[in-house]
Amino acid sequence: MRFSGLSAFPITPMDAEGRVDRPALRRLVARLREAGVDSVGLLGSTGSYPYLTREERRRALDAALDEAGGRVPILVGIGALRTDEAVRLAQDARSAGAAAGLLAAMSYTPLTDDEVFAHCAAVARESGLPLCLYDNPSTTHFRFGPALVGRLSRVPGIVAVKSPGQPPQAVAGHLAELRAAVPPGFSLGTSGDWLATEGLIAGVEAWYSVVAGLFPQPALAILRAVQAGDTAEARRLDARLEPLWALFREHSSLRVIYACANLLDLTEAVPPRPILPLGADVRARVAEVIRALGLG
Amino acid sequence: MRFSGLSAFPITPMDAEGRVDRPALRRLVARLREAGVDSVGLLGSTGSYPYLTREERRRALDAALDEAGGRVPILVGIGALRTDEAVRLAQDARSAGAAAGLLAAMSYTPLTDDEVFAHCAAVARESGLPLCLYDNPSTTHFRFGPALVGRLSRVPGIVAVKSPGQPPQAVAGHLAELRAAVPPGFSLGTSGDWLATEGLIAGVEAWYSVVAGLFPQPALAILRAVQAGDTAEARRLDARLEPLWALFREHSSLRVIYACANLLDLTEAVPPRPILPLGADVRARVAEVIRALGLG
Numbered sequence: 001m002r003f004s005g006l007s008a009f010p011i012t013p014m015d016a017e018g019r020v021d022r023p024a025l026r027r028l029v030a031r032l033r034e035a036g037v038d039s040v041g042l043l044g045s046t047g048s049y050p051y052l053t054r055e056e057r058r059r060a061l062d063a064a065l066d067e068a069g070g071r072v073p074i075l076v077g078i079g080a081l082r083t084d085e086a087v088r089l090a091q092d093a094r095s096a097g098a099a100a101g102l103l104a105a106m107s108y109t110p111l112t113d114d115e116v117f118a119h120c121a122a123v124a125r126e127s128g129l130p131l132c133l134y135d136n137p138s139t140t141h142f143r144f145g146p147a148l149v150g151r152l153s154r155v156p157g158i159v160a161v162k163s164p165g166q167p168p169q170a171v172a173g174h175l176a177e178l179r180a181a182v183p184p185g186f187s188l189g190t191s192g193d194w195l196a197t198e199g200l201i202a203g204v205e206a207w208y209s210v211v212a213g214l215f216p217q218p219a220l221a222i223l224r225a226v227q228a229g230d231t232a233e234a235r236r237l238d239a240r241l242e243p244l245w246a247l248f249r250e251h252s253s254l255r256v257i258y259a260c261a262n263l264l265d266l267t268e269a270v271p272p273r274p275i276l277p278l279g280a281d282v283r284a285r286v287a288e289v290i291r292a293l294g295l296g
Numbered sequence: 297m298r299f300s301g302l303s304a305f306p307i308t309p310m311d312a313e314g315r316v317d318r319p320a321l322r323r324l325v326a327r328l329r330e331a332g333v334d335s336v337g338l339l340g341s342t343g344s345y346p347y348l349t350r351e352e353r354r355r356a357l358d359a360a361l362d363e364a365g366g367r368v369p370i371l372v373g374i375g376a377l378r379t380d381e382a383v384r385l386a387q388d389a390r391s392a393g394a395a396a397g398l399l400a401a402m403s404y405t406p407l408t409d410d411e412v413f414a415h416c417a418a419v420a421r422e423s424g425l426p427l428c429l430y431d432n433p434s435t436t437h438f439r440f441g442p443a444l445v446g447r448l449s450r451v452p453g454i455v456a457v458k459s460p461g462q463p464p465q466a467v468a469g470h471l472a473e474l475r476a477a478v479p480p481g482f483s484l485g486t487s488g489d490w491l492a493t494e495g496l497i498a499g500v501e502a503w504y505s506v507v508a509g510l511f512p513q514p515a516l517a518i519l520r521a522v523q524a525g526d527t528a529e530a531r532r533l534d535a536r537l538e539p540l541w542a543l544f545r546e547h548s549s550l551r552v553i554y555a556c557a558n559l560l561d562l563t564e565a566v567p568p569r570p571i572l573p574l575g576a577d578v579r580a581r582v583a584e585v586i587r588a589l590g591l592g
Contacts, residue, residue, distance in 0.1 A: 018378065050404040051378055082314065082347055083569035108346040108402070108435050109550055109571050119570035139404050141437050254405055273379035274415035275405050 001073035001099035003132060003160035003187035004205045005038030006223050008212035011258055012047040012060050013269035020056050022063040024267035028213070029067040031266075035216035038206075040068060043077035044102060045139050046210045046254050050079065051272040054089060061096050073099035075132060079106045079140075083119050090127030101127070102162065104134035105142040113148045124157035132160035136191070150181030159185075162208045165192020171202045193219075193253065194245030197238035200226040210253040211244065214260055215295050243289045251278055259286045263296050297369035297395035299428060299456035299483035300501045301334030302519050304508035307554055308343040308356050309565035316352050318359040320563035324509070325363040327562075331512035334502075336364060339373035340398060341435050342506045342550050346375065347568040350385060357392050369395035371428060375402045375436075379415045386423030397423070398458065400430035401438040409444045420453035428456035432487070446477030455481075458504045461488020467498045489515075489549065490541030493534035496522040506549040507540065510556055511591050539585045547574055555582045559592050 010032065013024035032040050042064045043049040043057055052060070061076055068074055078089040078101040090101045103123055105116045124131050133152060135144040144152075144161065152158050161182075166174045178188050189206030190199035196207045200223065212219035218241060225234035247256045254271060259278050261267050263286065270277040278286065290296035306328065309320035328336050338360045339345040339353055348356070357372055364370055374385040374397040386397045399419055401412045420427050429448060431440040440448075440457065448454050457478075462470045474484050485502030486495035492503045496519065508515035514537060521530035543552045550567060555574050557563050559582065566573040574582065586592035 017380065045405065048405075084313065105570075106404070109341065109344075109548065109567070110434065111570055112572075115570045115572050118572065122569075138406065252405065271405070273418075274401075274407055274411045276408075276411050276414065 001039055001075065001130070003189060005207070006212055006216070006219055007039040007041045007075060007189070007206055007208045008032045008037040008216050008219070009041035009044040009046045009208060009210050010213035011254070011261055011269070012043060012052065013267040014048070014052070014056070014272065015269070016273070018052055018056060018272060020052070020060045020063070021267060021269055022059065024269060025060060025063050026067040027266055029064045032213070032216055033068055033072045035220060037072060037212060037216050037220065039073045039075050039099065040064060041075050041102065041208055041213070044208070045136060046213055046257060047077060048272050049077035050106060054085070054092065057089060058092050058096065061093060061098060065097050075100045075102050077102045077104070077134070078123070078129070079104035079134065081106050081108055083122050086119065086123045087126045090123050090129045094127055094129040098129065100130040100132055102132050102134045104136055105140050105144070107140055107142050111142055113145070116142060116144070117148060117151055120152050120158060121155045124155050128157065131158045132162055132189070133158060135161060135163050137164060146177045146181040149178055153182035153186045160187035160189060160206070162189045162191055162206070165190055165195025165199060167195065168198045171198050175202050175204060194248060197222055197226070197234050201231050201234065210248070210257055211241070214257050214264070218295070241293065244293065247286060247289060251282060256286055259283050260290055260296065263287050263290065297335055297371065297426070299485060301503070302508055302512070302515055303335040303337045303371060303485070303502055303504045304328045304333040304512050304515070305337035305340040305342045305504060305506050306509035307550070307557055307565070308339060308348065309563040310348070310352070310568065311565070312569070314348055314352060314568060316348070316356045316359070317563060317565055318355065320565060321356060321359050322363040323562055325360045328509070328512055329364055329368045331516060333368060333508060333512050333516065335369045335371050335395065336360065337371050337398065337504055337509070340504070341432060342509055342553060343373060344568050345373035346402060350381070350388065353385060354388050354392065357389060357394060361393050371396045371398050373398045373400070373430070374419070374425070375400035375430065377402050377404055379418050382415065382419045383422045386419050386425045390423055390425040394425065396426040396428055398428050398430045400432055401436050401440070403436055403438050407438055409441070412438060412440070413444060413447055416448050416454060417451045420451050424453065427454045428458055428485070429454060431457060431459050433460060442473045442477040445474060449478035449482045456483035456485060456502070458485045458487055458502070461486055461491030461495060463491065464494045467494050471498050471500060490544060493518055493522070493530050497527050497530065506544070506553055507537070510553050510560070514591070537589065540589065543582060543585060547578060552582055555579050556586055556592065559583050559586065
């Protein structure tokens with residue numbers, strides 16, 4: 001797969017015991033395939049990968065691959081606390097037919113750069129699965145600095161990085177620092193939906209998006225505007241979504257997007273405990289916002 | 297068990313696949329029983345609990361309980377990302393015969409106070425195991441504030457908190473804040489070995505100690521000096537250990553204590569990957585320090 005354009009990250013609907021609701025997941029993947037996203041980011045942080053067993057992660061992947069039908073590549077989260085477990089998940093993903101793996105530096109004991117290097121290199125080497133590094137300090141508490149990304153970008157099979165969204169004033173500098181550290185062809189991408197538009201305008205190649213996992217059209221519209229060189233239109237479309245971004249920032253995109261999926265009657269699933277669904281008052285605000293935006 | 301005095305936290309020796317080396321674990325527990333610590337803190341952060349399967353955690357607990365032979369109570373880590381998994385681990389611990397459970401707020405998606413409250417209350421209610429809350433922001437990235445500890449201290453079965461070590465100038469204030477939030481009899485304890493002496497002097501009731509998991513005597517000597525009211529002697533004994541504390545701060549107590557256990561020929565086990573053993577140069581420094589302290 002090419003690590004460019006819009007990668008849409010759906011939730012993974014599951015029951016209270018952590019068993020994946022495959023029909024509901026297929027409905028979500030079908031929406032993304034039909035909308036024409038560039039890839040599906042299955043079992044990302046929004047897909048609650050750390051809360052699922054290896055077996056359930058495989059069940060989710062099989063269902064998503066079947067629904068995608070080869071028409072949209074699937075990037076799948078293979079992060080785990082243990083290196084051997086991450087290797088097994090990457091091997092599972094490769095044999096199931098995933099296009100690539102998304103590898104976060106999950107941690108409990110805080111990790112050093114050398115430890116994360118060895119971890120990622122082992123997963124790449126022992127799985128043969130193309131890998132996108134997943135830099136998500138807000139959940140993993142590890143930050144991939146440019147020097148480490150540079151070292152890892154020389155490891156065969158490690159081909160991309162998904163960085164956290166940068167504040168507008170930092171985005172160009174962050175991109176330049178990474179660009180200087182990696183070989184040509186290594187893909188630089190961003191997450192953090194409310195910061196993504198400025199990242200795309202600055203030249204980031206891929207947008208790993210939570211909102212697109214449920215609402216692909218408004219994200220695609222922003223991406224297309226940037227690709228057409230119409231930055232004013234991209235910024236206008238982004239600004240229009242600000243009420244949703246505000247909810248994401250305040251309550252986390254994961255909790256908000258679960259509420260949205262419930263409101264759309266796509267699934268009754270709630271996040272895995274201990275994560276709680278939003279309370280009735282916030283859900284009512286979410287409903288108002290998506291109605292006002294013409295999304296629900 | 298009473299949550300007071302010295303709780304000694306050993307490593308959990310295991311092979312590269314995460315299978316517990318029970319003879320080596322028994323040797324470590326035997327040292328602690330013979331030294332007369334007040335409790336053993338099995339499967340704490342030093343015991344790498346998040347890196348072990350439920351089955352291996354049960355195997356470790358069974359071996360430790362058998363070795364303890366009822367002569368020293370065992371407090372066991374039951375933390376997990378999922379609430380239902382933490383409940384199962386607590387139920388396992390209770391049925392195996394652990395005296396209490398140590399419950400950290402492990403997180404991936406950052407958690408709210410209400411979520412951690414519901415998580416801990418569910419584990420207490422559904423297991424019937426006495427619980428010590430485990431406040432370890434450096435690994436879990438969640439901080440138990442006094443208000444949350446106060447709420448949880450009213451939940452039947454939640455009887456203690458293990459707080460991170462506080463800098464000397466903050467220790468009295470931290471203790472007073474917690475004391476004001478909890479009912480009489482709720483135990484306040486500290487970790488962070490290099491900060492524990494001042495905590496004990498300030499009135500903390502329990503020291504949850506990494507160093508004591510391998511070297512119980514020097515920790516017991518500090519505790520006894522504090523209990524005898526000889527704060528000068530406690531501080532002298534603590535200051536003597538400063539070269540070890542410096543290594544703990546620089547390389548993490550977990551990595552250093554593994555190196556010590558290897559040097560003492562108690563086990564050849566290394567930390568679970570991705571955590572790497574210390575390099576040869578640091579191991580040489582560790583060897584010098586424990587020799588100079590008369591510990592190895």
